[in-house]
Amino acid sequence: MEEVERLWNEVRELSLGNNSKVERLQAPPTALQFLRDFVNPNKPCIISNAINHWPALSLWAQAQPNQAQHSYLSRSLSSSSVSLHLTPSGRADALAPLPSSPSSLCFASAYVQRTPFPDALRLIASPDHNPAVVAYAQQQNDCFRSEYSALAADCDPHIDWATEAFGGALPEAVNLWIGNQRSHTSFHKDHYENLYAVVSGEKHFILLPPTDVHRLYIRQYPAATYRYSSDTGEFDLELEEPIRYVPWCSVDPFPPPEKLHEEVSKFPLYFNGPKPFECTVKAGEILYLPSMWFHHVRQSSGDGGCTIAVNYWYDMQFDIKYAYFNFLKSIHYRSPSLLLPEKFSEETDSDPDCL
Numbered sequence: 107m108e109e110v111e112r113l114w115n116e117v118r119e120l121s122l123g124n125n126s127k128v129e130r131l132q133a134p135p136t137a138l139q140f141l142r143d144f145v146n147p148n149k150p151c152i153i154s155n156a157i158n159h160w161p162a163l164s165l166w167a168q169a170q171p172n173q174a175q176h177s178y179l180s181r182s183l184s185s186s187s188v189s190l191h192l193t194p195s196g197r198a199d200a201l202a203p204l205p206s207s208p209s210s211l212c213f214a215s216a217y218v219q220r221t222p223f224p225d226a227l228r229l230i231a232s233p234d235h236n237p238a239v240v241a242y243a244q245q246q247n248d249c250f251r252s253e254y255s256a257l258a259a260d261c262d263p264h265i266d267w268a269t270e271a272f273g274g275a276l277p278e279a280v281n282l283w284i285g286n287q288r289s290h291t292s293f294h295k296d297h298y299e300n301l302y303a304v305v306s307g308e309k310h311f312i313l314l315p316p317t318d319v320h321r322l323y324i325r326q327y328p329a330a331t332y333r334y335s336s337d338t339g340e341f342d343l344e345l346e347e348p349i350r351y352v353p354w355c356s357v358d359p360f361p362p363p364e365k366l367h368e369e370v371s372k373f374p375l376y377f378n379g380p381k382p383f384e385c386t387v388k389a390g391e392i393l394y395l396p397s398m399w400f401h402h403v404r405q406s407s408g409d410g411g412c413t414i415a416v417n418y419w420y421d422m423q424f425d426i427k428y429a430y431f432n433f434l435k436s437i438h439y440r441s442p443s444l445l446l447p448e449k450f451s452e453e454t455d456s457d458p459d460c461l
């Protein structure tokens with residue numbers, strides 16, 4: 107077996123476990139336990155019973171989809187406008203066929219529309235009213251403490267045992283995510299320690315450790331943005347001018363059945379390598395998603411027709427693990443045991459850049 111594949115197995119044998127499961131704690135850890143057992147080894151875990159005291163758990167989950175406008179959330183945010191991400195497919199910041207040449211892919215960002223919150227919630231909670239548009243209220247710019255500041259008292263401002271473990275510094279950003287089952291978040295990683303708390307519905311994560319970087323085939327894609335016309339109800343996908351390239355993961359873990367065979371042939375390191383870590387985070391639970399772990403996220407809606415989560419991004423340590431990761435990523439790796447068919451070798455051979 108090649109060295110890189112040996113590394114994938116070794117981290118599982120020595121630290122992460124071989125069963126592809128994320129460890130579950132029944133109560134919040136002390137700061138010391140969290141630091142020793144999870145942060146230092148860069149290992150995810152799910153913590154149950156960590157946010158039972160949040161008023162958000164009962165207040166945010168009450169509305170039925172057809173009563174979204176009367177819900178606690180709509181009343182609290184009746185005069186707020188929020189950033190609503192609109193796409194035709196529910197895949198923003200994801201690969202999509204290039205409009206001018208559908209056999210090539212670009213990196214497509216959502217059309218972001220400032221929308222009065224009650225309208226945004228109605229769109230998200232009743233996806234069947236307008237099947238051509240998928241709406242996801244999210245903005246990774248500390249939006250919970252800005253756009254949604256009216257909800258501040260419903261959640262803790264930080265996760266105290268995590269703050270202590272990270273040396274006392276408060277989160278760099280706190281973000282709110284309100285979506286439905288039509289929105290997916292494609293594989294990527296972040297340079298943050300992430301405490302991801304689900305308040306309503308469920309989130310389904312697929313996780314790969316940083317050591318598995320080659321399995322995601324990070325390649326350069328030209329950036330494009332959706333434009334949406336509310337008059338015609340149609341989307342256009344426009345390439346950025348001048349062209350800007352974005353390094354992004356090529357693997358879709360759930361390709362349509364008719365493309366499965368082709369995708370497995372193109373990305374054998376992902377599909378034929380060790381099973382990725384998979385977990386479902388339910389309302390009331392927190393996922394610790396360690397820095398630099400690749401994650402793909404899907405969601406199922408709760409009673410009110412939405413999935414709602416709040417996540418806390420803490421600064422990561424740019425330490426020796428980060429340096430090792432950069433070194434690993436710089437190695438050009440093609441598996442001799444999982445050889446690529448000829449016809450795909452050229453397109454997957456280009457040098458990956460940082461994500």
Ligand SMILES: O=C(O)CCC(=O)C(=O)O
Nearest residue numbers: 283291296300302403417
């Ligand atoms: O919930 C999602 O859709 C994505 C979450 C995510 O990517 C993150 O917290 O870094």
